[in-house]
Structures are given as C-alpha cells and as structure tokens.
Amino acid sequence: MTAMNTNAFEKSATSANYEKSVPVLITFAPNWKVRMVLARLMGAFLVVMAFSMWLVPGSAMATEVWPIKLAASLMFLLVGVSLLTVQLLDARPDAYFDPIRREVRVLQKNENGRPQTVLRRSYDTLGGARFAEDQVELYDVDGSLLMKLPLQSADVSRALKGQLSGSVTIFA
Known part of the structure; x- marks a missing residue:
C-alpha cells in the first residue's frame, strides 16, 4: 500500500x-438513595405526628398545655418538611x-x-x-x-x- x-x-x-x-x-x-428514603420516611412520620397531636383526644386539653403542644407540633412540622425537601449535595x-x-x-x-x-x-x-x-x-x-x-x-x-x-x- x-x-x-x-x-x-x-x-x-x-x-x-x-x-x-x-x-x-x-x-x-455512597449509598445516598437509602439515606434519602430514610430521611423522607422520617419527614413524613413527623408531619403526620404534628397533625395527629391535635386530632387525638387526650386528657391534656388544659390551657396551660396548649403552648407546649403548639410548639411541639410546629417543631415536628418544620423538621418533617425540611427532611422531606432536603437535597443532599x-x-x-x-x-x-x-x-x-x-x-x-x-x-x-x-x-x-x-x-x-x-x-x-x-x-x-x-x-x-x-x-x-x-x-x-x-x-x-x-x-x-x-x-x-x-x-x-x-x-x-x-x-x-x-x-x-x-x-x-x-x-x-
């Protein structure tokens, strides 16, 4: 050639x-998928708990308990929503x-x-x-x-x- x-x-x-x-x-x-699933499950659980605190009838309906219950439910809601929306970089x-x-x-x-x-x-x-x-x-x-x-x-x-x-x- x-x-x-x-x-x-x-x-x-x-x-x-x-x-x-x-x-x-x-x-x-690393195995981020498992971590994300666990974070989302925990977030969903906390959001449900924040609302169920008010739906479940209980003996602690006194006016002194309401601020504590309100603060706890807001904390559960905020932490739960943040776990649901977190994006790991x-x-x-x-x-x-x-x-x-x-x-x-x-x-x-x-x-x-x-x-x-x-x-x-x-x-x-x-x-x-x-x-x-x-x-x-x-x-x-x-x-x-x-x-x-x-x-x-x-x-x-x-x-x-x-x-x-x-x-x-x-x-x-």
Missing part, C-alpha cells in the same frame, strides 16, 4: 475505535475516562454544584492499572498509587479495560 492509503486506513481504524468506545464515568458516591469527586482525548479527569463539584476539573492525566502518563473484582487501582509512573476507584459493574470494568489497554500497562 502507498503511504497515503495506509494513513487513510489508520485514520478509519482509529475513528472506528473511537466510535466503539464510550466514555466511562466512575463515581465515589454530594461533594465527592467523579473520575471521567475520556476515550477521545485519551485522558482521565477527576471532577469535583464547586459550591454551585457545577463540576470542575481538579486533576487531568493523559493515559500515556499513567504507570499502570490493576483491575480487581470491584475496583481499579491506577498507578503513577513511579509506582505509587494514584487513585483507587470502585467499579459499579463488570460492564464498566470491561469498558475501562478496553480504553486503557492500548496505552496503559495492565497488571495481573
């Missing part, structure tokens, strides 16, 4: 590899593996909730990677551990291995 045909073939093979590979995003987030970083630029970026959310790049490393500057069952460890060129990332599934692990296999040494 001529140099021009070989170059065109390499470009089409490279673009085919980019079309097959997808960006991989690995999050460090996760400040943990995300690792984004970009197959086009062939780099890993660590993104941290700022005070407005927008991601900002705090670390950017090219695949060529990584020393190696070690894949375990549920995590990947990325090493620097001097052999020190750069980052340890949890993997959500075997599909994420395969996609990440596919991206890194061309330019990063994968340790057994």
Whole structure:
C-alpha cells in the first residue's frame, strides 16, 4: 500500500475505535438513595405526628398545655418538611475516562454544584492499572498509587479495560 492509503486506513481504524468506545464515568458516591428514603420516611412520620397531636383526644386539653403542644407540633412540622425537601449535595469527586482525548479527569463539584476539573492525566502518563473484582487501582509512573476507584459493574470494568489497554500497562 502507498503511504497515503495506509494513513487513510489508520485514520478509519482509529475513528472506528473511537466510535466503539464510550466514555466511562466512575463515581465515589455512597449509598445516598437509602439515606434519602430514610430521611423522607422520617419527614413524613413527623408531619403526620404534628397533625395527629391535635386530632387525638387526650386528657391534656388544659390551657396551660396548649403552648407546649403548639410548639411541639410546629417543631415536628418544620423538621418533617425540611427532611422531606432536603437535597443532599454530594461533594465527592467523579473520575471521567475520556476515550477521545485519551485522558482521565477527576471532577469535583464547586459550591454551585457545577463540576470542575481538579486533576487531568493523559493515559500515556499513567504507570499502570490493576483491575480487581470491584475496583481499579491506577498507578503513577513511579509506582505509587494514584487513585483507587470502585467499579459499579463488570460492564464498566470491561469498558475501562478496553480504553486503557492500548496505552496503559495492565497488571495481573
């Protein structure tokens, strides 16, 4: 083949590899869904309790008890509504593996909730990677551990291995 045909073939093979590979995003987030469900259940319970204090007939209907009952029901209502409407802003970083630029970026959310790049490393500057069952460890060129990332599934692990296999040494 001529140099021009070989170059065109390499470009089409490279673009085919980019079309097959997808960006991989690995999050460090703990199990926030369970925490949110528990917060919402507790909030709903407190709101119901704030109103049921007034609906349940009791012997404490004296005028001296009304301010205490009113303060308690308002406190239950305010805490319950705040638990129902709370949105947890996760400040943990995300690792984004970009197959086009062939780099890993660590993104941290700022005070407005927008991601900002705090670390950017090219695949060529990584020393190696070690894949375990549920995590990947990325090493620097001097052999020190750069980052340890949890993997959500075997599909994420395969996609990440596919991206890194061309330019990063994968340790057994």
